Amino acid sequence: MECPAKERDGAAVLLDYCTRKLDPRSAAVVERHVAQCAACQDCIQAQQAVWTALDGWEAVPVSPDFDRKLYRRIEREERPARWGERLWPLRGLSLRPALSLALASVVLLAAILIRPAPPRPVHAPQQAQVESLDADRLERALDDVEMLRQLDAGSSAGSQSM
Amino acid sequence: MVAVAVIEPDAQLMLRVKEGDSASFALLLERHRAPVVHFLYRMVQNQAVAEELAQEAFLRVYRARASYEPTAKFTTWLFRIATHLALNSLRDGRFQRFHESLDQEDQQAASREVADRRPTIEQRLVDRARLEEVRGAIAALPAKQRAAVLMHKYQEMEYSQIARVLNCSESALKSLLFRAYETLRARLAHMA
Numbered sequence: 001m002e003c004p005a006k007e008r009d010g011a012a013v014l015l016d017y018c019t020r021k022l023d024p025r026s027a028a029v030v031e032r033h034v035a036q037c038a039a040c041q042d043c044i045q046a047q048q049a050v051w052t053a054l055d056g057w058e059a060v061p062v063s064p065d066f067d068r069k070l071y072r073r074i075e076r077e078e079r080p081a082r083w084g085e086r087l088w089p090l091r092g093l094s095l096r097p098a099l100s101l102a103l104a105s106v107v108l109l110a111a112i113l114i115r116p117a118p119p120r121p122v123h124a125p126q127q128a129q130v131e132s133l134d135a136d137r138l139e140r141a142l143d144d145v146e147m148l149r150q151l152d153a154g155s156s157a158g159s160q161s162m
Numbered sequence: 163m164v165a166v167a168v169i170e171p172d173a174q175l176m177l178r179v180k181e182g183d184s185a186s187f188a189l190l191l192e193r194h195r196a197p198v199v200h201f202l203y204r205m206v207q208n209q210a211v212a213e214e215l216a217q218e219a220f221l222r223v224y225r226a227r228a229s230y231e232p233t234a235k236f237t238t239w240l241f242r243i244a245t246h247l248a249l250n251s252l253r254d255g256r257f258q259r260f261h262e263s264l265d266q267e268d269q270q271a272a273s274r275e276v277a278d279r280r281p282t283i284e285q286r287l288v289d290r291a292r293l294e295e296v297r298g299a300i301a302a303l304p305a306k307q308r309a310a311v312l313m314h315k316y317q318e319m320e321y322s323q324i325a326r327v328l329n330c331s332e333s334a335l336k337s338l339l340f341r342a343y344e345t346l347r348a349r350l351a352h353m354a
Contacts, residue, residue: 012336046347050343059199067195
């Protein structure tokens with residue numbers, strides 16, 4: 001066996017040996033080598049000292065309010081979404097019908113506002129009516145004149161015969 | 163024959179969280195709260211910052227529930243998030259604002275003691291000096307080496323899992339650990 005203390009991959013083997021992670025067969029091979037290798041013995045001894053020293057460093061227990069703080073943060077994160085829900089209660093509905101309705105309203109309003117003015121009344125019929133009225137009057141006036149002439153003629157004939 | 167992928171229990175819980183089961187999230191929190199906080203505490207060496215970072219890690223897990231896929235072990239994912247947060251915190255120097263002395267830690271520890279089994283003053287001074295030395299040796303390691311050692315020693319993770327957390331190959335991780343333990347042996351071997 002190559003000396004594991006002198007190569008990087010071998011150091012991992014020594015590390016696993018110290019932490020008892022090696023399978024029994026590999027561990028036996030390492031033990032046979034270590035028994036006659038001072039460098040490996042020193043390495044293992046130093047590594048075990050490191051291991052023991054690290055074991056002495058206990059972590060501080062977690063604060064009792066850890067979960068409460070975490071859930072409060074989660075709740076705080078989810079709050080904007082709830083506000084959004086309140087602001088838009090009809091979020092489940094599609095916007096398409098509402099937009100179509102709004103668009104139709106705008107088109108209708110525009111049509112009302114921009115509608116062309118009704119055509120101005122043509123004067124010709126009025127003139128024709130006036131003309132027709134004048135013709136009637138003229139005709140009646142002529143009839144009146146004719147009747148007066150006949151009356152006049154009749155009265156003059158009566159006076160002559162007397 | 164169809165191969166059925168076995169989903170680990172934590173991943174199954176996370177899949178239930180994805181479906182909206184908050185009780186499963188509480189179970190995951192119960193299971194991993196202490197390991198994550200302890201890992202972060204040893205990384206940044208400050209209890210308040212460690213807990214703040216741990217909360218951020220669990221918050222990120224919760225946030226990512228909708229897109230969660232059990233492609234890796236849950237703890238690999240969780241520790242990847244925690245390590246990322248710790249490395250960022252160390253890089254930003256944020257932890258220095260909250261630097262915690264051993265005196266504070268002693269006060270906390272003393273308040274937790276129930277029986278009067280306290281060691282003598284001399285023994286406490288020796289223990290404190292040793293602990294200070296260990297903390298100093300760990301703190302002196304480059305952040306990535308520190309994370310690798312802490313996961314290897316205290317979380318007892320396999321090389322492959324640590325490599326995935328640190329996003330490196332297994333051989334790169336072994337080199338990282340080799341250098342880290344070499345440094346620690348040089349500093350702490352006399353404590354045997």
